[in-house]
Amino acid sequence: MTRKSRSNSARISRRAFSAGIGAAGLAAGIAPFNIARAQGGPLKVGVLLPRSGFEAGIGQDCQRGVDIAAPILKSLGLPELAIVNGDTESSVETARSRAAQMISDSAQLLIGAFDSGQTTAIAQVAEQNGIPLVINIAAAPEITDQGYKFVFRNFPTAKMILGDAFENQKQVFNLVGTAPKTVVFMHVNDTFGTAMSKGINFVMPKFNMPYTIADEIAYDPAARDLSVEVAKAKASNPDALLLVSRLNDAMLITRELVKQRWTPQAILSMGPGWYEDQYLKTLGKLSDGPLSFVPWYDPNKPLSKKLEAALAVAYPGINLNTNHVFTFEALLVAADAYKRAGSADPKALADAIRATNITDNVSIGPGIQFDATGQNTKVKDGAVQNRDGKVVVISPPSAANAKPEWPLTSYQSRT
Amino acid sequence: VPFDVYLNVAVAGLLTGLVYGLMALGLSVIFGVVRVVNFAHGEMMSIAMYLAVVLFSGFHLDPLIMLVPIAAVMFVFGYALQAGLINPFITRPEHSQFLLLVALAIIIVNVLLIIFGPDARTVQTSYAYDSFQLGHLIVDASKLYAGAAAILFAGLLFVFFRYTLVGKSVRACADNYTGALVVGLNVNRLYALTFGIGAACVGAAGVMMTLIVDVTPIIGPTYTLLAFVIVITGGLGSMLGALVGGVLIGLTEAFAGLLFTPSAKSMFAFGILVLVLLFRPQGILGRRTA
Numbered sequence: 001m002t003r004k005s006r007s008n009s010a011r012i013s014r015r016a017f018s019a020g021i022g023a024a025g026l027a028a029g030i031a032p033f034n035i036a037r038a039q040g041g042p043l044k045v046g047v048l049l050p051r052s053g054f055e056a057g058i059g060q061d062c063q064r065g066v067d068i069a070a071p072i073l074k075s076l077g078l079p080e081l082a083i084v085n086g087d088t089e090s091s092v093e094t095a096r097s098r099a100a101q102m103i104s105d106s107a108q109l110l111i112g113a114f115d116s117g118q119t120t121a122i123a124q125v126a127e128q129n130g131i132p133l134v135i136n137i138a139a140a141p142e143i144t145d146q147g148y149k150f151v152f153r154n155f156p157t158a159k160m161i162l163g164d165a166f167e168n169q170k171q172v173f174n175l176v177g178t179a180p181k182t183v184v185f186m187h188v189n190d191t192f193g194t195a196m197s198k199g200i201n202f203v204m205p206k207f208n209m210p211y212t213i214a215d216e217i218a219y220d221p222a223a224r225d226l227s228v229e230v231a232k233a234k235a236s237n238p239d240a241l242l243l244v245s246r247l248n249d250a251m252l253i254t255r256e257l258v259k260q261r262w263t264p265q266a267i268l269s270m271g272p273g274w275y276e277d278q279y280l281k282t283l284g285k286l287s288d289g290p291l292s293f294v295p296w297y298d299p300n301k302p303l304s305k306k307l308e309a310a311l312a313v314a315y316p317g318i319n320l321n322t323n324h325v326f327t328f329e330a331l332l333v334a335a336d337a338y339k340r341a342g343s344a345d346p347k348a349l350a351d352a353i354r355a356t357n358i359t360d361n362v363s364i365g366p367g368i369q370f371d372a373t374g375q376n377t378k379v380k381d382g383a384v385q386n387r388d389g390k391v392v393v394i395s396p397p398s399a400a401n402a403k404p405e406w407p408l409t410s411y412q413s414r415t
Numbered sequence: 416v417p418f419d420v421y422l423n424v425a426v427a428g429l430l431t432g433l434v435y436g437l438m439a440l441g442l443s444v445i446f447g448v449v450r451v452v453n454f455a456h457g458e459m460m461s462i463a464m465y466l467a468v469v470l471f472s473g474f475h476l477d478p479l480i481m482l483v484p485i486a487a488v489m490f491v492f493g494y495a496l497q498a499g500l501i502n503p504f505i506t507r508p509e510h511s512q513f514l515l516l517v518a519l520a521i522i523i524v525n526v527l528l529i530i531f532g533p534d535a536r537t538v539q540t541s542y543a544y545d546s547f548q549l550g551h552l553i554v555d556a557s558k559l560y561a562g563a564a565a566i567l568f569a570g571l572l573f574v575f576f577r578y579t580l581v582g583k584s585v586r587a588c589a590d591n592y593t594g595a596l597v598v599g600l601n602v603n604r605l606y607a608l609t610f611g612i613g614a615a616c617v618g619a620a621g622v623m624m625t626l627i628v629d630v631t632p633i634i635g636p637t638y639t640l641l642a643f644v645i646v647i648t649g650g651l652g653s654m655l656g657a658l659v660g661g662v663l664i665g666l667t668e669a670f671a672g673l674l675f676t677p678s679a680k681s682m683f684a685f686g687i688l689v690l691v692l693l694f695r696p697q698g699i700l701g702r703r704t705a
Contacts, residue, residue, distance in 0.1 A: 056533030189678040219677040228672035235420045258544040
């Protein structure tokens with residue numbers, strides 16, 4: 001009797017329990033959001049990167065830019081950011097669903113996602129939900145050509161990369177007093193590679209380049225073996241290789257160049273891969289020589305020195321590169337806008353990002369400002385070259401810290 | 416395109432195809448005898464690849480020297496897997512077997528991801544960048560060694576199945592399950608042995624593959640799919656068919672890249688598969704079943 005009575009008095013009905021849990025969940029879900037807005041707490045920033053899948057190496061490299069950001073942003077007097085990490089798994093569909101999930105988990109701003117295809121999907125989700133997206137790295141022009149109001153890109157478009165690349169190539173050719181007459185253009189067939197391939201036909205004629213394209217070879221970025229592609233390029237007997245690559249394929253191409261006993265005059269890359277830390281470390285002395293015409297950092301800027309120092313402490317032996325710099329700058333844009341907006345309201349944040357005018361930055365160029373489409377038109381590319389496991393800046397002259405070496409040292413003499 | 420380029424591409428395609436063939440041989444052997452489709456085949460290969468990478472980076476043991484020991488380890492793994500996990504599923508519906516092996520594949524990928532991280536790993540042997548030049552023909556040394564080892568391994572397997580008592584018993588199981596039971600063969604043990612041999616094949620192929628490609632945890636599913644394409648093209652259950660299918664797919668991929676566009680290599684490989692399914696559903700060397 002007694003036991004029954006106690007049981008009855010203590011019992012909570014299933015409905016009441018469910019209602020309680022629901023209310024608690026609702027309170028837990030909403031409360032931090034309200035507190036953040038009311039008390040000016042950290043801005044909840046979702047960072048979407050390809051942390052696994054075939055782009056994982058670069059995605060994890062971008063993450064290093066996030067890892068070293070907090071103390072530097074604090075030293076600049078900027079508010080704290082609460083970072084939530086997300087993995088696109090190098091897949092467009094996963095990028096889309098993770099972005100939607102982050103927004104439903106109350107992310108107030110998104111950053112990402114290195115890959116143009118994945119970033120396009122995230123941009124659609126961000127725009128539909130009215131949440132600002134600051135793109136760290138992605139070059140397909142279409143992303144900021146859609147008339148989006150919540151999408152901002154502090155990275156050059158494919159057209160800008162090509163224009164700057166041709167300008168910097170001519171600068172390098174002038175410095176070394178020679179130039180290739182023919183090139184074979186090898187590129188990945190993903191969104192970025194295809195955008196670059198389309199753009200090259202429009203942009204190249206305007207620059208009166210000294211070379212012609214003897215052949216164009218598109219390949220799968222997840223390819224396991226590029227021996228046929230390199231054999232095909234070699235058969236055209238070009239002076240140089242013009243490339244738009246990723247990391248794994250850059251390593252595969254280099255290995256095939258060695259095995260097929262072919263050293264072109266120059267490797268002219270207009271994308272990632274060839275300057276990545278993993279490329280330098282995996283290939284050792286075989287990594288020396290390729291020239292990359294890419295968005296880069298100005299080693300002479302004060303904030304670059306801070307970033308270099310922070311990276312050296314957090315990741316000894318890792319060279320500062322585009323992945324760290326532009327991911328860090330995306331956070332810089334977010335923190336700067338949050339400070340000026342004084343609120344996490346998405347529209348106020350978007351308006352503040354649109355009014356960004358950061359001159360104390362890291363990347364080459366006068367600073368960070370966005371036009372009406374959300375594109376930073378001030379950002380400039382550089383020409384960099386691998387030297388003894390480091391990456392030096394060759395051009396533009398304002399950012400240069402070394403002179404170019406030309407031609408490539410024979411691969412056979414290095415093995 | 417000069418003739419020597421065709422020759423170089425043909426040799427590279429042939430050598431890579433032989434390694435593909437050995438990998439697919441494991442799948443074919445398992446299916447031919449145990450009648451279980453190993454959906455974790457490529458993932459098992461990635462285990463062997465990581466073993467080769469770890470032994471090389473930790474102890475500087477050359478993958479070609481470690482070929483037999485790693486194949487032996489994979490044999491034990493396969494034997495234990497069949498005896499402990501897969502055997503109870505032999506008589507269950509095919510979808511149960513499918514789910515079990517897909518689950519196993521996902522577990523392998525994620526365990527490798529946890530242990531090794533997502534970065535590509537490679538084996539930098541002393542001959543990693545060597546090539547042999549015969550006139551205009553340049554042959555990648557790693558591919559040549561891998562292709563030769565694949566032929567040797569496959570040859571040993573043929574001898575085992577044709578001339579040894581255990582090999583004949585395994586073939587008896589494959590030909591007539593009930594008959595094998597009637598004459599007193601220990602079918603469960605022979606199934607486990609067969610699965611072990613299939614795992615050893617894929618293990619050996621994986622070790623050789625480390626000489627040709629970088630290894631990442633997510634490489635497995637790609638090779639599982641490739642093994643299916645090869646085995647179905649060559650003839651499911653046919654050992655020689657697996658080798659022929661491997662060479663055919665290797666050559667198709669190579670020439671599709673050279674003559675058309677490299678980004679369409681897989682399309683041509685799958686095109687061959689579709690043609691085979693349309694005009695010779697049992698595969699090139701497969702036997703027609705009722």
